[in-house]
Amino acid sequence: MNDRRIHPRFRLDRPVVVLPVLPDGSPDVEHASKGATLDVARGGLQLDIEARAALREGASLAVGVEQAGGGVAYEGVVVRHIRQRNGHVAFGGVFAGDAHRLLETGSRLPAFSPDKLAYDLPGSNQVYDKWAQAGVLKPVLMDHVQVCPRCGGLPTFRMGCRRCGSGRLVEDQLIHHFACANVDLASKYEVDGMLKCPKCRTKKLVVGSDYEYLTTHRCLACRWSDYEPTRVGHCLRCSLRFAGHEAVERELVGYDAQRLDVLALLPPS
């Protein structure tokens, strides 16, 4: 290995658990094997494990190293230099491969995807679940988002018509005349520059003592009128319009991992 010259190796003897990575990226729990570390460098480590599964060069593994203070720290390696030793396998591993990528922070947290118009993890959810079941990843609630009830895409929310969801609403100003309980459009009260009730014909109405204003809303799209506009969701992905309270509240789950800190294992230089 070329990096041997650049990064000198240091002896280390810690129990390890080794999980092969299947082609779909999930852990092969059935073929997990135990062993110990031999030595460690900045770019990789050497291991000695029970020869349970046939290892091949270039295979991707997740290696869990038991920590001095308890717990297991994981790192992903790619297999190099396999040597068989009476029932054991010794091999070198460089920090790379599927498991290594999975353990990077960016691939464990959900992010907004402009293509899908939704929040998503980079990989498939089943793979993350299996890694979580294997104990390598730990699910953590990152946030909550409201999504479209039909397609799960991200909606926008605004005040709109309760019947058709349109945001084309105009306000109607009404006057409630206290004396006769009449409620009508303010424009119907305006006669010759003063206010006159169209029902009881009282003139010169004074706001507060004779009448109050009420405001209602009318939809220009469907002609429905309502007292207050309602919160309407509009899906950016599938264009569905739905009542605000029908939005589906979804948990955004990320994954936490205890990652092998190689620098902490190396003696101070």
Add this chain to the structure above:
Amino acid sequence: MLSDLTYWLSSLHPEQLLALVSALLIVDTPRYALSKLAMVFYDSVVDFVGLLRGRSGRNGYGYCPTVCAILVAHNEEDTLDPTLRSVLGTYPRLEVIIVDDGSTDATRHIAQRLVDEFPGVRLLRKENRGGKASAYNLALRFASAEVLVVMDCDTEADPNAVWEAVQPLANPHVGAVSAAVLVREPMRNLVTCLQAFEYLHSIFVGRLLMSRLGVLGIVSGAFGAFRRDVVVRVGGWDIGPGDDSDMTMRVRKAGYQVAYAPYAQCLTNVPQTWAALWKQRRRWNRGAIRYKCRKHVDMAAVWNPGFLAGNFFLLVNVWVFNIAFLYTFWFFFVWTLLHWHAELWHFVVASYLIYILFHIVQAAAILFYSTDRGRDALVCCVLPLAPAYQFFRKCVRLISVTEEIFFRASFDDPFYPDHVRAATFRW
């Protein structure tokens, strides 16, 4: 004139006076009992003839207009939900408008939850309480249905109540329909039981009689149906209290009939104590003066172009039996106390027995029309106490009619908020 009358009265012997009182009482009390008896007789003959001709009793519902139910809620957090659920889903072409009239409790949130749950329900919110009339008028702007059903928030409608209530409107001359309001939990205590009996004989059967005679003058705000275009034409609701009776009178004035649907039944909460009942009746009885003697007195004006004989008799009925007879009763009551002597006990017992007899006739009429004879028969058991209850009602009526005549007390009723009462017209 008045001195002649008092002179004539004082010249009478006590026995002659008693005979006069009895004659008056005979007209006052049994007029309902006897006319109901006649109505029951007529209906049973019609039923019997129908039976002989092989006609089945009641037909299905043939009329199905669009209906908008309006519920005005002012601090009704406990009752709004069950009331609304009692009508939802009982009629195919139903929309509902809830008006939250400046509630300060959880009514708004309960109403919002109902709006989210049921797509046919709309909520209108008035920040400041303006009273029932303006709340109805606001709802009227949003309703587009042919028929408006107004409901009180403490009332639960029977599943077929909306269907029953709209059927009389198939007749284009009918502008409003009164439903039968009955008492919920009648056997709770004596006060509710006596009211239950009263509601049965004066509303359930009484309104049937009044509507047959064409003088029905009230569609209870608890549950009633109105033709929307008629309501719009008369200018919507006016300031109450008694806005339900006022609206009915104006519908009649506009030339429409007021019908009664005895099987559009709903159960309402009634006062549970004598004090609460007293308060409620004091408010109700003022309407006889406010609307029937002042605001709508022009219904009796023969020279008016829109004069209708039915409207005239409606007013005369109230003037004679609810006002004139009220004062006559009290006049003779006081007179009897002043001229009390031992033989008068016979008279008291005799008139009590006469009252009971006529109440039995009333009870028979109730059971003839009843849909739940078991329940109603139980309520009718309170009958021996009914004369005492009637005396209680006469006391309230005396006070509220008098205070309305002299002080216009209904205009000080907190049923409407201060700023509205200060602005409204004094009839």
